[in-house]
Amino acid sequence: MSDEQRAAFEEAYALAMAFHDSRTTRRPAATASFDELWEVLYAPTPDDGMSPPEVIRQLAAGVDAGLMGEAGPRFFAKVIGGSHPVGVAADWLTSMWGQNSGSYLGSPANAVVEQIVVEWLLDLLSLPACCSIGFTTGATMATFVCLAAARSTVLRQIGWNADADGLFGAPPINVCIGDDAHAAIFAALRYLGLGHDRVTRIATDDAGRMQVAALSRALVSCDGPLIVIVQAGQINTGAFDPFREIVDIVHLHGGWIHVDGAFGLWARACPSLIQLTAGVEQADSWATDGHKWLQTPYDCGYAIVRDADAHRHAMAYEASYLPAAGEECREPFHYVPELSRRARGFATWALIRTLGRSGIAAMIERHCLLARRMADRLGSEAGVEILNQVELNQFVVQFGMEGPPERRDQVTRATIKRVQAAGICYVAEATWHGRLVMRFSVISWATAEEDIDRSADSIIAAWREVSAGYSEANERAS
Numbered sequence: 001m002s003d004e005q006r007a008a009f010e011e012a013y014a015l016a017m018a019f020h021d022s023r024t025t026r027r028p029a030a031t032a033s034f035d036e037l038w039e040v041l042y043a044p045t046p047d048d049g050m051s052p053p054e055v056i057r058q059l060a061a062g063v064d065a066g067l068m069g070e071a072g073p074r075f076f077a078k079v080i081g082g083s084h085p086v087g088v089a090a091d092w093l094t095s096m097w098g099q100n101s102g103s104y105l106g107s108p109a110n111a112v113v114e115q116i117v118v119e120w121l122l123d124l125l126s127l128p129a130c131c132s133i134g135f136t137t138g139a140t141m142a143t144f145v146c147l148a149a150a151r152s153t154v155l156r157q158i159g160w161n162a163d164a165d166g167l168f169g170a171p172p173i174n175v176c177i178g179d180d181a182h183a184a185i186f187a188a189l190r191y192l193g194l195g196h197d198r199v200t201r202i203a204t205d206d207a208g209r210m211q212v213a214a215l216s217r218a219l220v221s222c223d224g225p226l227i228v229i230v231q232a233g234q235i236n237t238g239a240f241d242p243f244r245e246i247v248d249i250v251h252l253h254g255g256w257i258h259v260d261g262a263f264g265l266w267a268r269a270c271p272s273l274i275q276l277t278a279g280v281e282q283a284d285s286w287a288t289d290g291h292k293w294l295q296t297p298y299d300c301g302y303a304i305v306r307d308a309d310a311h312r313h314a315m316a317y318e319a320s321y322l323p324a325a326g327e328e329c330r331e332p333f334h335y336v337p338e339l340s341r342r343a344r345g346f347a348t349w350a351l352i353r354t355l356g357r358s359g360i361a362a363m364i365e366r367h368c369l370l371a372r373r374m375a376d377r378l379g380s381e382a383g384v385e386i387l388n389q390v391e392l393n394q395f396v397v398q399f400g401m402e403g404p405p406e407r408r409d410q411v412t413r414a415t416i417k418r419v420q421a422a423g424i425c426y427v428a429e430a431t432w433h434g435r436l437v438m439r440f441s442v443i444s445w446a447t448a449e450e451d452i453d454r455s456a457d458s459i460i461a462a463w464r465e466v467s468a469g470y471s472e473a474n475e476r477a478s
């Protein structure tokens, strides 16, 4: 490495530390508009090179005002983790090591670490030790992998080889999915040729849980291959489907149960919460993320399949230039679509090693308590309605209980805008059962009680200003 390349590293290290140290004081969202960022960052394709430390300096200076505060302590708008520093450190090394992690021979180090991490994850999530895991970019791709295994398996069971012959002329598969499933699942269905509209949507209750009676009714008229997609942790309410009852019904019909547990599956790593997920361990596949509750840096997801053969059937292939590894050793590319890819096992290893079983459980439990603390603060304010029971780390809230629904949507939007402008915490709008809401999610390792209290003050102040504005306008009008 040249002196200048080394200087680029030193620059990157100093900038990274300064960014990290500023996380509690910087605004929790980007401050520049698209035009402003473009203005700073745009240049025509460079003809000549530039010195490495200068490249790093320019990049960091140019993007700074466009960075969101996901890695900070008061970012509550999305269900995403906070890129824990130790995971980032492991990820830096991952890049420096430059391992091609598709195969054992491409990186024995990665293959062995992934194999260890598979055991750790199944242990932490209390899932059967026979399951296989593929390391993906996130829960969307993990869902894709799991549903590919599901699709091939339910067709193979009736004598159709979808992996060889595709879906042309194949018997139809019945796919049932809760009405409040995450949009990413519908995308995965689309990629697999199962269609995002060619599904039976099952009615949900007011927390977004699949209604067992509605599922039973849908299954009465359904014979043939069946996949049922359930949810551990609804994106707005954090609710869990009633797995025990669903598992019994679906397995009676010979169906495959897939679980979207992008964040909520991690409730299983916490002794005080695991009962919320009872029965989910009897499913056939699970998709979850590392970059949410486990706090790995982006990107990292896990595709978990009970029947490892079904998993490999859907993903593995052979090529003459990819000599098979030994019997005992797991081939990373047999469990995901990619061959050349990042070694995601290293950051996962580092996070689990840093926090340990007890640290992971304590963090998850703390996030749920902090979510409840915020919901209690907001819920005790006049004119604020928490729309779900806070079982996990998530809730949705509407401001302005009086008046027609459009009015509540308006004041909720106005309150969110004020909170964003105040710049203490970051929240955003979502829709829940036809209502515009503010979603609040506590899921970053960096969030402490004082962050919740400061944020509650800010949100309540914003709501008071908005509601005072509305009463004044009303008085003027009358």
Ligand SMILES: *Cc1c(COP(=O)(O)O)cnc(C)c1O
Residues within 6 Å of the ligand: 079, 137, 138, 139, 140, 141, 182, 184, 185, 233, 234, 235, 260, 261, 262, 263, 289, 301
């Ligand atoms: C985040 C999320 C997804 C999508 O996961 P990615 O990691 O963004 O691909 C799917 N389902 C739920 C419930 C989620 O929270």
